[in-house]
Amino acid sequence: MSVSEIIDSLRKGRIPPLGLIPDNVLDFLARLTSWRGRRSELSTIERLLATMRHKEPDHVPCAPLVGGAYRQLTGASFREFSLDPNVAIEAGLLGLEVIGGDVLLLGLDLTVEASDFGQTTIYPENSTAHPDYANPLIKDYTDYRKLKRIELKSAPRMQKVVEMSRRALKEKGLSAVFVPVVSSPLSVLAMMRSAERVFKDCVLYPAEVMAAMETVTGVLIDYINALCDTGLVIIAPDMLFAAKSGLGKELWEKMEGPFGREIAEVIHRRNCLVAIHNCGDGPYFDSMVRFMEPEAISFACLPDDCKDRKELKKKYGDQTTFIGNVETPLLYRGSPQQVMEECKKVIDDLAEGGGFILAPGCEYPPNANLLNAIILVQAARIYG
Amino acid sequence: MNSEKNKEVLNSVEKAVQEHNADELNKSIDQAGKQEIPTTEIRQALFQGLEHLRKKLFTPEMPLPKFLLSLDVLHQGLKRLSSAEESEKSRAIPVVIGVVEGDPHDLGKNIISRIYAASGYQVYDLGTRVPVDAFINSVKEKQAKVLALSSMISTTMMQMPEIIKRVKAISPDTVIMVGGAPLDLNLAKSFGADGYAESAVMVLEETEAAMERVSAKEKW
Numbered sequence: 001m002s003v004s005e006i007i008d009s010l011r012k013g014r015i016p017p018l019g020l021i022p023d024n025v026l027d028f029l030a031r032l033t034s035w036r037g038r039r040s041e042l043s044t045i046e047r048l049l050a051t052m053r054h055k056e057p058d059h060v061p062c063a064p065l066v067g068g069a070y071r072q073l074t075g076a077s078f079r080e081f082s083l084d085p086n087v088a089i090e091a092g093l094l095g096l097e098v099i100g101g102d103v104l105l106l107g108l109d110l111t112v113e114a115s116d117f118g119q120t121t122i123y124p125e126n127s128t129a130h131p132d133y134a135n136p137l138i139k140d141y142t143d144y145r146k147l148k149r150i151e152l153k154s155a156p157r158m159q160k161v162v163e164m165s166r167r168a169l170k171e172k173g174l175s176a177v178f179v180p181v182v183s184s185p186l187s188v189l190a191m192m193r194s195a196e197r198v199f200k201d202c203v204l205y206p207a208e209v210m211a212a213m214e215t216v217t218g219v220l221i222d223y224i225n226a227l228c229d230t231g232l233v234i235i236a237p238d239m240l241f242a243a244k245s246g247l248g249k250e251l252w253e254k255m256e257g258p259f260g261r262e263i264a265e266v267i268h269r270r271n272c273l274v275a276i277h278n279c280g281d282g283p284y285f286d287s288m289v290r291f292m293e294p295e296a297i298s299f300a301c302l303p304d305d306c307k308d309r310k311e312l313k314k315k316y317g318d319q320t321t322f323i324g325n326v327e328t329p330l331l332y333r334g335s336p337q338q339v340m341e342e343c344k345k346v347i348d349d350l351a352e353g354g355g356f357i358l359a360p361g362c363e364y365p366p367n368a369n370l371l372n373a374i375i376l377v378q379a380a381r382i383y384g
Numbered sequence: 385m386n387s388e389k390n391k392e393v394l395n396s397v398e399k400a401v402q403e404h405n406a407d408e409l410n411k412s413i414d415q416a417g418k419q420e421i422p423t424t425e426i427r428q429a430l431f432q433g434l435e436h437l438r439k440k441l442f443t444p445e446m447p448l449p450k451f452l453l454s455l456d457v458l459h460q461g462l463k464r465l466s467s468a469e470e471s472e473k474s475r476a477i478p479v480v481i482g483v484v485e486g487d488p489h490d491l492g493k494n495i496i497s498r499i500y501a502a503s504g505y506q507v508y509d510l511g512t513r514v515p516v517d518a519f520i521n522s523v524k525e526k527q528a529k530v531l532a533l534s535s536m537i538s539t540t541m542m543q544m545p546e547i548i549k550r551v552k553a554i555s556p557d558t559v560i561m562v563g564g565a566p567l568d569l570n571l572a573k574s575f576g577a578d579g580y581a582e583s584a585v586m587v588l589e590e591t592e593a594a595m596e597r598v599s600a601k602e603k604w
Contacts, residue, residue: 078539124486127539133488133512196491199449200456245583248447281583282442329568332538365538365566 013173015045015233019271030055034354044102044176052273052295052321054354060347060384063103063179063323063359064373065298068128068366070095078366079123082109085160089167096176099370100377103357104172106164106180108157110238113183113220114191116155117147128366131191138193141205144212147192152222162223165230180227181236181277182220182263185213186247186256202247202255209255217259221266228270235267236275236298242288243280244304249287257291264292275323279362285316298323300361309349322350325361331372332365339372343379351384358384390421394429401433401461404453409461423465427504430461434502441585451584455498462501480522481532482510484543489536492564495584496532503588505530519547523555530559530591533577538566548576559598561591573604 003025009016018026030053033046037058042050050057070091071081080087088108096104109129115121120132138144152158161180168178183191189212190198201209224235239260242252264274275296276288282304288294297320306312312322326342334342343358350356358380364373393416400409416426437454440446479500483493490512501507508526510518523531531551535541541564548560562577572580579594581587597604 122488127486128537130488130537133490194491195489196452196494200452203449203453244442245448247449248444250444251447251449327568328538329566329571332566333571333574367539367542 010045010174014169014231015174015177017271018233018273019268026053029053033057043174045174048102048177048357051354051356054318054321056351056354059382060351060380061102061357062100062377062380062384063105063298063357064099064101064364064376065103065105065360065362066092066095066099066101066364066370066373067105067107068109069364069368069370069373071366072370073098077125078109078127078129079125082111082123082129085164085167089164092164093168093172095370095373096172099373101373102176103359104168104176104178105363106168106178107161108164110183110187111191112157112161113188113216113223116157117150117188117192117216117219119192133194136193136197138189138212141201141208143193144189144201144205144208147212147215149215149218152219152226155219155223158223158226162226162230165227165232169231177234178232179234179236179275180232181238182224182227184237184239184241184256184263185216185220185259186241187238188216188220189213190241199247202251206255213256213259217262220263224263224266225270228267228272232272234273234275234296236277237263237267237292238277239283239288239292240278240280242278242284243301244282244284245280249284249304252284253287253291257287260288261291264294268293275321277323285312285320289316289319294320296321296323296357298359299325300328301325309346313350313352317350317353317355321355321357323357323359326359326376328360328362328365331360331376332368334372336371336375339375340379340382343376344383347379347383386419390416390419390425393419393421394425397426397429397461398433398436401430401454401458402437404450404457406457406460409457410464413461413464427462427465430458430465431502431504434458434499438499438585438588442583452495455495455502458502459498476504476506477529478508478526479505479530479532480508480510480519480526480528481534482514482519482522483512483534483536484540484547485513485515486543487535487537487540488512489534492536492584493532493534496534496563496581496587499584499587500530500532500591516543516547516550520550520554523551523558528555528558530561530595532561532563532591534562535564535566541566544577545575552576557598559591559594561587561594563587578604 006016030050033050034055042058047057047061074091076087111121119137123129273295276294277298279300281301285303396412497509559578561579563581581590
């Protein structure tokens with residue numbers, strides 16, 4: 001893709017597919033942007049481009065990772081937010097205006113993929129949606145092989161997220177980067193059987209679980225392709241179980257790692273970037289980098305092989321961009337001053353030389369006061 | 385000679401838990417019965433097996449899935465011993481445990497519940513989505529010395545302060561432990577809990593420390 005084609009795409013209000021731009025051109029643009037950022041304020045796209053090419057922007061970008069919490073701005077219930085994509089996207093776009101930030105999460109809740117497979121889902125008015133665990137779709141290990149592949153056209157909830165992407169890009173094309181979170185194959189199965197049973201099945205019946213993961217991955221790939229078709233440039237696979245609090249490393253690499261690789265390859269083939277989300281305890285950065293080559297990793301806790309953030313920066317800073325890792329309980333209970341101080345610490349540890357986006361470790365607590373989301377955005381401007 | 389043989393059987397009970405081998409555990413418990421090994425010693429061996437694993441939980445040697453399988457095997461062992469243990473129940477510390485209303489996530493609660501059971505507590509597991517009143521009634525009815533509350537969702541977590549306040553009003557000496565992904569130590573303190581366990585690895589030690597604090601009326 002030539003420079004004139006890039007400019008043409010930007011004129012049309014679209015971020016050009018980054019994978020089509022040669023590395024040397026991206027690096028040149030990032031250097032130029034970084035230089036300009038020392039003198040004037042950058043746009044969101046420029047800021048993200050600079051940091052993801054490991055150059056320092058005007059200030060660190062911020063991804064407040066607000067999902068369901070934005071419904072507070074419109075007075076919508078959790079149920080309305082989950083079931084009506086117009087409610088969700090209107091709340092999100094309003095949040096972008098009111099609270100700011102460089103990244104807007106696109107999604108309804110964590111049950112989207114599983115409910116399209118047929119898992120009964122409960123949508124409370126005052127809390128986040130969850131599967132009806134009393135009525136799991138996969139009742140015993142023999143059901144894994146019975147899981148049927150679904151067509152995207154008959155997957156209403158995934159279609160709703162695709163619709164949200166289209167609308168977000170149409171209305172606010174370049175004002176933020178829109179990022180949908182796609183559950184990992186094992187996370188989808190956990191919604192249809194419970195995490196505990198899936199964990200045990202991975203040891204006792206690995207072939208059955210693998211067969212189901214293959215089915216799920218096929219559907220997730222269709223979903224990712226449909227999301228990429230809308231013009232998105234970053235997709236965030238949620239790899240929760242690639243962590244000490246999930247599967248053991250060896251087991252993850254054997255079971256889900258290959259499917260993670262397949263998913264990442266599809267995203268890269270579509271010239272989009274992979275931004276893994278993993279809010280598990282002790283995430284396996286080494287495995288995720290090896291299997292999925294992510295351009296960014298959003299994380300809550302330190303990886304299993306790093307004792308502090310400085311070691312993390314030294315070990316993985318040149319391999320990926322960090323998104324994180326302000327503690328979510330602090331966002332819930334902390335005063336704005338405490339949040340500001342914590343953001344400063346995170347920025348001090350991770351921002352030097354680029355490759356960093358300030359964010360909560362996980363989704364912004366959906367019922368927390370939104371004031372601390374504003375503080376996150378402000379902290380990135382002030383200390384970043 | 386007998387004590388040597390008994391030790392061998394008890395070791396095999398411990399090993400069966402560690403290797404999550406239910407068949408081996410059943411055989412070992414049968415053998416222990418034949419050798420008239422007291423139930424308390426078999427139980428102790430089950431507990432030793434779990435303790436060994438609990439300290440290594442989340443390490444490459446003891447990943448969570450294997451720990452869960454060992455807990456299942458341990459649970460089966462405890463069930464087999466339960467009838468023999470009925471007489472001991474009056475001496476065990478009663479614990480009421482459950483996940484707060486609206487929250488269906490039971491993985492963490494199940495692990496903690498089984499660790500308590502294996503460690504000599506008398507566990508009353510109320511399950512998931514437990515209404516506030518059910519916790520209060522159960523604490524009263526079972527005269528719980530410990531109430532363990534779990535929540536994995538920040539929205540449902542907000543019931544904890546009310547539960548804690550109401551339990552403390554009727555039973556000030558009941559030790560209230562909280563845990564779950566959206567919580568941290570400071571949040572647990574601000575809710576009025578007596579203790580907080582970040583994970584299963586330290587739950588017993590944290591519970592004991594909280595019991596000592598409450599009994600000595602020390603501020604946390």
